[in-house]
Amino acid sequence: MSDIRLEIKDVSKNFGITKALQSVSFNINKGEIHALIGENGSGKSTLTNSLAGIYQKDDGTFILDGKEVHPVNQVEANNEGISIIVQELGTLDGLTVAENIFLGHEDRFVKMGIKNTSAMNRKAGELLAEYGFDRIKPSDMIENYNFEDRKLVEIVKATYFDPKIVVIDETTTALSREGREELYKQMYKIREKGNTVIFISHDLPEVLKMSDTITVLRDGVYIDTIKSADIDEDGLKKLMVGREVTGKYYRADYDEEVSDEVVMKVEDVSVPGLISHVSFELHKGEILGFGGLSESGMHEIGKACFGASYDREGSVTLADGTKINDIPTAISHSIAYTSKDRDNESLVMNQSIRDNICLPSLDELSNKAHLLSDKKLKDFAEKYAKQMSTKMQSVNQFVSNLSGGNKQKVVLARWIGKDSDILLLDSPTRGIDIKVKQDIYQLMDSMRKSGKSIVMISEELMELIGMCDRIIIMKDGKINGELKRSKDMDENSLISKMV
Amino acid sequence: MDSKDITQAQVVGALKKQSVINMIRSSLPFIGLIAMCIVFNIITKGSMWNSRKLIMNQVYVVLISATGVFFIMSMGGLDFSQGSILGIASIVVCLLSGKNMLLAVIGGIAAGALIGAFNGYFYVNRKIKSFIVTICTMFLFRGFIKYMASNSPVAASMKVYDYDTTAIKLSITAVVLIISFIVFRFTGFGINLKAIGAGEKAVKFAGVRTDRVKFLIYVLSGAITGLAAFVNIVKNGSATANVGNQLETQILIALVLGGMPISGGAKVRFENVIVGSLLYVVLTNGLIMMGLTTQAMQLIQGIVFLIFVAIFADRESISVIK
Missing domain, CATH: 3.40.50.300 (P-loop containing nucleotide triphosphate hydrolases)
Structure with missing residues (x-):
């Protein structure tokens, strides 16, 4: 039995002269939370965005459950069983919460060319209740909600249809503690169902706590894949930066007087x-x-x-x-x-x-x-x-x-x-x-x-x-x-x- | 090592391809202008070149007023009231030309600036989209013009014909263009304008009084067209009920032909105005000389316009026109 969910083979992507990814290859397994880490510009988001159809890779293949996939947009990616929660806002102003959740999948609620709004709202309401986000009302305009609530709506949008792979790109830093706990819960749920989470975060303690496996990228090049249990924070830093990270991180002083001015x-x-x-x-x-x-x-x-x-x-x-x-x-x-x-x-x-x-x-x-x-x-x-x-x-x-x-x-x-x-x-x-x-x-x-x-x-x-x-x-x-x-x-x- | 070399080669290749496309894009209006001139001269057997003075005579008004609209479009706005501004300002110039010619020039500019301020007020303070506001003022002031000039054209003093020389018209145009170029290219105002077109909110957060800039641009654009009205009257001697009719469309077509991205922003270049206006006038005159009817001309203009918009639309930063 193969445990491999996704094979990434020689994937490359350039932005003009910038080589964002240089023939990156590694595997991601079923039922794991797989963290992707690296410094800024190391190609983490580029890789996942290519997988989710937001960008088009220049070269290489993604093989999902033995079948090659190359989605050209997010809706196609969803249909293949890949969804993504992006770093910045991924919901659209001017639409209701329900319309955002079912964006690209409105066909489910269309009968004879007419959209059944109340059925859509009802379904969205059920989903939100299931996730425990009752305070978000499906018929409200999305812009009435703040950044955090909109992220929660995105979580619902990205996970309600049990996708095989959910990409969570640097979402936790935008969330408060409560929001993070909520997201962690959802991540565990996805793993329980035997599906895969690709988790991008800069917060190394969080990465070590949450993930089963960690892949490190540096300057668009694949560096290593390690079990989380086998490494600590300093080890990760070393892999990311390519050298020992020493010196102080925060301020060292504690008893300096601040001026009265x-x-x-x-x-x-x-x-x-x-x-x-x-x-x-x-x-x-x-x-x-x-x-x-x-x-x-x-x-x-x-x-x-x-x-x-x-x-x-x-x-x-x-x-x-x-x-x-x-x-x-x-x-x-x-x-x-x-x-x-x-x-x-x-x-x-x-x-x-x-x-x-x-x-x-x-x-x-x-x-x-x-x-x-x-x-x-x-x-x-x-x-x-x-x-x-x-x-x-x-x-x-x-x-x-x-x-x-x-x-x-x-x-x-x-x-x-x-x-x-x-x-x-x-x-x-x-x-x-x-x-x-x-x-x-x-x-x-x-x-x-x-x-x-x-x-x-x-x-x-x-x-x-x-x-x-x-x-x-x-x-x-x-x-x-x-x-x-x-x-x-x-x-x-x-x-x-x-x- | 091999794979690295390949990617390097690919990158350079991709980069070359991109810069070639960009180069073709940005030089297309120039090439178009030259090609147009050659083609029409061959078709009309050189009669276009012989009537170049007549053709140039039509460039001035479009070129001057297009400069103002160029500023507006750089920051992502639109202005459909230019024809009516030219009309009202032309009537003012005619009425004042009997008293004092300098007064007539200033009067025309002031009338244009006033209508521009009217546009700016509703756009900035009342927060109505610019194309809605200016379509309204287009009809509003067109109404005034009809009222003033329907029974008989408003005639200017005979003295205006003294100013109907190429030297004067050309130097007015040149002064407007040179000052505008310097303002656009080498002042903070110009940089702010383009930045507003590219992303207004962030520009506001960088400390630019965006509302003030937006208002001033409409006043300025009105004033520039007010100056164009003087050139227009010098050329025509009177203002009819149709004065300035469809100038706004002519300007819009000229700017787009010149390669102006319709949403404004960072990719705007000043030569868009000059090349575009020349291209527009050559195109229309060429078609007239070929003996095309007005209907057929509009058809062809529409097609050419659509092609150019399709080429120059800045799809990376498509946003709502303000």
Whole structure:
């Protein structure tokens, strides 16, 4: 009896000049959770997206249960028994929850050319109830739900028809603890049924905990497949990076005094439906963390301080008395913001790296006659893109072709170029591998030391504990506690305030 | 080792193929223009070349007003009210030309800018899609024009004919083009415009006052067409009820013929305006000289338009036209 579910044979894929996959071959078994790990741009998502019909591979074969498959779109992949939960949002605005779940499979509910909406809603309702997501109503428009709930809808969409292979691409970092537990449960369920999960994650402890087998990719090349039981975190890091990873990851200091100087004062800030009456002060040279469940309103804090929230009440005041009420004022007063929704709010996707980096600094880059020179823009962009060691062909390349971590580097390069003093970083390491994470942590530490102030909003408790001078925990849109940096702090002390 | 070499060769091959396709794409309007000129000159046995002055005379208005629409389309908007703007501004120029010629020019620009501001207000502040707003204003101001000029054309002072020289018309056009080129290519405003076309939300988060930019662009585009109205009156001497009729379609066709991606964004180039306008005028005149009827001409224009849209549509960043 063969246990092999999927044979991947010599699969290659190029994006222009970038070799995303170079004849990758390995096998994935039935009834296992198979993790796929590697640094940013190592080809994990490219491989699974090719399998799920989102991309077309250039070369090689996928053999599913002894039969070659080459789906040209996601619906075909579904019919072959392959489904995927993508890294970014995979649900479509303008459709109801039910329509999203059955997207591409509406035929089930069509009789004589007419779609039976109530039958579709009923079926979707049954499925949601089965999964325990009763609070999501099938007839509601999907955009009425937040990122997290939409991910849950995607889980239903990807698994209700018992596919042979479910790809879960970097989904957990976007989810809160509850959402993750929910996802883990579903993963185990899939395995129990004898089906296969391909699990992509940057969170190595999670990978070790959840998976049976781990395959490592590096720069588009297959490195190794190992049993999870036979390896530890350091071993994985070594395989991913190709050398021993040493040195500190988070900050090492514990008893540095933070300056009393207040650089930003947030008073009684409310955004209807998201946060209410939030007040705090940010000090010079401080890293202030915000933690909580993803619906706790913490993600709105960054937007509110940046002047980007709709209908915000209360005030955000800088040390010199400036009130921040809109984005241009925020930026001209040296505030930077990186959004959790990197692809829509932080980057202009179909635009060059050059323009993306230069965008907030155009005034500084223009001469007395308000004219810009191409060379100056190029030099500026190159300088900061290289400082962030962004992997790219040239600064004229569009950002849409970069991997998640490199996109984030472009966003950070933009604000380093702008030399902002207050940085509002929402989920700065979401979907980013250890090497880049380490770079970002070190960057934050050196910024802190040079007197810049950072607000770090994150769903990863370990990085909050590791990096922040203070952590404010949000719950139901309100501040529910504050913790000072200490050696003894552990995840549980934060979680107890979050739920 | 072997497999690596192969992939390397494949990559280079794929890259070459892609850049060749891109090169053909971007040079297609140029090639089209030259080919058109040659073909029509052969068919008309050189009479097209002999009437080049007449043909050039038709380029100015389209070229000037297309520059404004070019800005609008760069940021992903559309403007169908250009013909009506030209009409109203032409009437204003006629009425003021008796008093003072400079006043007439300024009046035309101001009238255009005012209608542009009207468009911009409904587009930006009232958040209505640009093509809806401008289709409404197209009809609205066309109504005004009919009201003003139906019984008899609004005639300009005879003095305008003094300005009907190639030198003046050409230099007005050249000034508009040169300033627009510099603004588009070498200022933050130009970069912001293209960026808005590529992804408005992220541009907003980068600190650009996108609403202000969008409003200003409509005002600017109206003002530019207001200036084109002066050239139009200098050429024609009066404004009839049909003044500027279908200018918007002519502009749209010209820009698309010039290789402009209809959703705007990063792939927009300034030469789209110039090559496109020339190509459009050569095409229509060539067809007229071949003795085609108006109906047949529209048919052919429609086909050519469709082909070019199909070639230049930026499918990677297809989004709703704003």
